[in-house]
Every structure is written in C-alpha cells, then in structure tokens.
Amino acid sequence: MKVAILTFDGFNELDTFIALGLLNRLHHLGWAAAVTSPTAQVTSMNGVTVTAQQPLAFANEADVVLFGSGLHTRAIAADGALLDRLALDPVRQLIGGQxxxxxxMARLGLLADMPACTDSTTKPWVVEAGVRVLEEPFHARGPIATAGGCLASQYLAAWVMASRAGLDAARSALRYAAPVGEKEAYVERLLAVVTPFLPAD
Structure with missing residues (x-):
C-alpha cells in the first residue's frame, strides 16, 4: 500500500508526521507512507526542514493520498500550475485532507457536494469554495475524507488503516502509539469516530 502524504512549504508538522508515523506501523503488511512534496526539501511552519521522500508525481500512482495543512495553503490553492500536476482518482485511491x-481538495473538485471538516482559520475559504463545513473532527463519504484540527490526523490515519487493512490491523497499530495506561480507551474512542464511515462489509 503506497501512501503519499502531501507536504508543502510551511507545512504543519502534526499533520504530516502523525500520519506518517501511524501508517508506517503497517510496514509489515507492505505499507509505505512517504513525505511527498513538489520540491526536494520543504520547511515546516516552525522551521523544520525535511527532505521529500517522494516527488509530487508519486501522489498520482499512490493508493492513498493525504493532504496536510500549512501556512501557504491558500497560495498553493491559487497555483493552478502546481495543482495541475495532480491527477488523482477517487475510484482507485483513498483521498483525505485536514x-x-x-x-x-475543494479546489481539485474532489469534494463535489460532500460536506467537509476543516479548521476555523480555513473555514471561510472552504465555504467560499462552495463547500458546507461541519463542526466535527472527521467526516467521510466513500473514498473521500476530511478532518479538522491538527490532532485530527490520527482520525485520517485510523480511517485509512481500517479501510484498507481492517479494524484489527488499525487497532493494533494505534494501540502501539496510544498513551500507556489509556491504550484500550484511547483506541476505542478513536475508532468510534471513524467506524461509522467505513464501507459496509
């Protein structure tokens, strides 16, 4: 399972690294999540510079694509030349953003008439793009998901793992990362948020 975590200059570390760390807990199942960027290096909103593990084109072939957030996302959304490099396919891919x-995702036409989650700063821009914004941490419809709030990256990761590897695999990966002494309650609360949005068996 190839996972592209789209990461641009000014990125939010929590969005990128929480998803990266959790999803790569399924490495033993052949999963590989990678920081995927349009340039060789990107610098976070707090000045952390990382080297891209995959170029932007990797997103077009990945099985899962996650859009993180960052300081410059509004400018990126207005950069048609950059977004035109993405040819995503929700028929074949799981696609999520926070x-x-x-x-x-709205600028790429991925949300259609689906309501979405986002943060309070971005909400006016998403509304302006014609999307109804929910006051919820996570929402999905079919292969498309959105989440609101930096720590909501755990919900996106849990949804991806449960959707593609099953609840047992997701539960095991999440339990490893959950706080000691709270593991069972933490994992079950997290999965309770995403389980209603999983495909029916």
Whole structure:
C-alpha cells in the first residue's frame, strides 16, 4: 500500500508526521507512507526542514493520498500550475485532507457536494469554495475524507488503516502509539469516530 502524504512549504508538522508515523506501523503488511512534496526539501511552519521522500508525481500512482495543512495553503490553492500536476482518482485511491488541506481538495473538485471538516482559520475559504463545513473532527463519504484540527490526523490515519487493512490491523497499530495506561480507551474512542464511515462489509 503506497501512501503519499502531501507536504508543502510551511507545512504543519502534526499533520504530516502523525500520519506518517501511524501508517508506517503497517510496514509489515507492505505499507509505505512517504513525505511527498513538489520540491526536494520543504520547511515546516516552525522551521523544520525535511527532505521529500517522494516527488509530487508519486501522489498520482499512490493508493492513498493525504493532504496536510500549512501556512501557504491558500497560495498553493491559487497555483493552478502546481495543482495541475495532480491527477488523482477517487475510484482507485483513498483521498483525505485536514484543515487547510481540505481547501486543496475543494479546489481539485474532489469534494463535489460532500460536506467537509476543516479548521476555523480555513473555514471561510472552504465555504467560499462552495463547500458546507461541519463542526466535527472527521467526516467521510466513500473514498473521500476530511478532518479538522491538527490532532485530527490520527482520525485520517485510523480511517485509512481500517479501510484498507481492517479494524484489527488499525487497532493494533494505534494501540502501539496510544498513551500507556489509556491504550484500550484511547483506541476505542478513536475508532468510534471513524467506524461509522467505513464501507459496509
């Protein structure tokens, strides 16, 4: 399972690294999540510079694509030349975004008439793009999901794992990362948020 975590200059570390760390807990099942960027290096909103593990084109072949947020997302959303490099296919891919990443999904036409989650700063821009914004941490319809709030990256990761590897695999990966002494309650609360949005068996 190839996962592209789209990461641009000014990125929010929590969006990128929480998803990256959780999804790569399924490495033993052949999963590989990668920081995917339009340039060789990107610098976060707090000045952390990382080297891209995959170029932007990797998103077009990945099985899962996640849009993180960042300081410059509004400018990225207005950059047609950059977004035109993405040819995503919700028939074949799971696609999710959080906070201002939801704005990029809206600009790419991925949300259609689906309501979406985002953060309070991005909400006016997403509304301006014609999307109804929910006051919820996570929402999905079919292969498309959005989340609101930096720590909502755990919901996107849990949804992806449960959708493609099953609840047992997701539960095991999440339990490993959950706080000691709270593991069972933490994992079950997290999965309770995403389970209603999983495909029916």
């Amino acid at each position: 906070c201002s990443g939801t704005l990029l």
